[in-house]
Amino acid sequence: MRAVHFGAGNIGRGFIGSLLAASGYEVVFVDVNEQIVRLLKERGAYRVIVAGERREEQWVRGVSALNSQTEREHVMEAIAAADLVTTAVGPHILPAIAPVIAAGLERRFTVHQQPLHVIACENMIGGTEALKTHVFAHLSAAGQQLADEHVGFLNCAVDRIVPNQTSDDPLAVTVEPFFEWAIETRNVIGAVPPIQGAHFVADLGPYIERKLFTVNTGHALAAYLGYQKQYETVQEAMKDSDIRTSVEQALGESGAVLVKKHGWNEEEHRSYIETTIGRFTNPSLSDDIVRVARSPIRKLGPNDRLIAPAVQYYTLFDSVPSGLVKGIAALLRFDEPSDAEAAALQQTIEQHGIEGALRQYAGLEHDHPLVVAVKEEYAQMKQMDSR
Ligand SMILES: NC(=O)c1ccc[n+]([C@@H]2O[C@H](COP(=O)([O-])OP(=O)(O)OC[C@H]3O[C@@H](n4cnc5c(N)ncnc54)[C@H](O)[C@@H]3O)[C@@H](O)[C@H]2O)c1
Numbered sequence: 001m002r003a004v005h006f007g008a009g010n011i012g013r014g015f016i017g018s019l020l021a022a023s024g025y026e027v028v029f030v031d032v033n034e035q036i037v038r039l040l041k042e043r044g045a046y047r048v049i050v051a052g053e054r055r056e057e058q059w060v061r062g063v064s065a066l067n068s069q070t071e072r073e074h075v076m077e078a079i080a081a082a083d084l085v086t087t088a089v090g091p092h093i094l095p096a097i098a099p100v101i102a103a104g105l106e107r108r109f110t111v112h113q114q115p116l117h118v119i120a121c122e123n124m125i126g127g128t129e130a131l132k133t134h135v136f137a138h139l140s141a142a143g144q145q146l147a148d149e150h151v152g153f154l155n156c157a158v159d160r161i162v163p164n165q166t167s168d169d170p171l172a173v174t175v176e177p178f179f180e181w182a183i184e185t186r187n188v189i190g191a192v193p194p195i196q197g198a199h200f201v202a203d204l205g206p207y208i209e210r211k212l213f214t215v216n217t218g219h220a221l222a223a224y225l226g227y228q229k230q231y232e233t234v235q236e237a238m239k240d241s242d243i244r245t246s247v248e249q250a251l252g253e254s255g256a257v258l259v260k261k262h263g264w265n266e267e268e269h270r271s272y273i274e275t276t277i278g279r280f281t282n283p284s285l286s287d288d289i290v291r292v293a294r295s296p297i298r299k300l301g302p303n304d305r306l307i308a309p310a311v312q313y314y315t316l317f318d319s320v321p322s323g324l325v326k327g328i329a330a331l332l333r334f335d336e337p338s339d340a341e342a343a344a345l346q347q348t349i350e351q352h353g354i355e356g357a358l359r360q361y362a363g364l365e366h367d368h369p370l371v372v373a374v375k376e377e378y379a380q381m382k383q384m385d386s387r
């Protein structure tokens, strides 16, 4: 079995590539990072360090790599010969990889019409669906018809905390022990792709929302509140009792939405939250706040980890979720110079105020009770800072 995986970064090497290799796939990574591509080609293997109570080292073997910018023809050939195409590049990169995926599919259809599955492993609702739309924009009419018949685009939810790496070995990747990969079967063509440890579900909705609105919501609170207190890592921030209480409060609110909306068992969900918080405090990991807080404009989106559960909470319970509001206000104060979206967000706030930013990025009108509450919280945070 052959898999082509776009994005040989943290989650690409640390989770998707390693699980696919363990499932018997020959994995071809596609990336733009020349050093990573060269080393993967030279070594054909890399180390994954699982950082739990004990440190466990696993070797991932039988891998190779291609540069999507300089080896386009080879990438197309690899897609033509693949059983599976996966991605973990970041939602904003999906449009950039769509043309070569479309060209690879056109090449494939001239040779054979075996089923292919495509799975985008990004932190977003409908990630693979979004990739499909980008790919279809680059396919001919005949290519679109063949893709409809022979290519299964499967949405998924992917969960494993993989921090930025600090090892001397650029290929080695340290990960947490926990992992979960839920893949929707709705668009499967023929049999589900054999992936060890993946969880196939008929309806991804409850799973992606549970993951995004618990793990990523809590992570966002820890990161944005932690940034304000000048902590460097999520682990440090979680030792601050005020921050931990806010994380727990926000997860209680998003949890109430998830339990009511999807019928998750309340006890089981409470234990899912506890497990999640335990993961944030894993002393064997050191996860940069700036990584977790990255791309605040994306994270302020109407379907993303803060606004979606906050709006749904307000709609379901007719009350403002003050924990989530704290997270949104702290996000608006994330003025990290190394993050391009943070700079753009600060500029929007300067020109159009909090209301303008919430209207533009979160789709909330100025008289929405959440906007009123976020403005109050933001002003309070600013006042505390100036003391
Ligand atoms: N790290 C985690 O804990 C984690 C967990 C679950 C999901 N995710 C999701 O996985 C995705 C990737 O996150 P990450 O943390 O691995 O980021 P990362 O920056 O470590 O990896 C992204 C990789 O994509 C590569 N890339 C960029 N442009 C490319 C292009 N045009 N073609 C091919 N490769 C390209 C980069 O060079 C990099 O190696 C994001 O959507 C993220 O939300 C991350």
Ligand SMILES: O=P(O)(O)OC[C@@H](O)[C@@H](O)[C@H](O)[C@H](O)CO
Residues within 6 Å of the ligand: 123, 158, 159, 160, 161, 162, 215, 216, 219, 220, 291, 292, 293, 294, 295
């Ligand atoms: O990748 P992002 O930017 O959407 O979110 C940052 C982190 O919350 C995220 O990468 C988590 O570590 C991951 O989603 C855990 O499964």
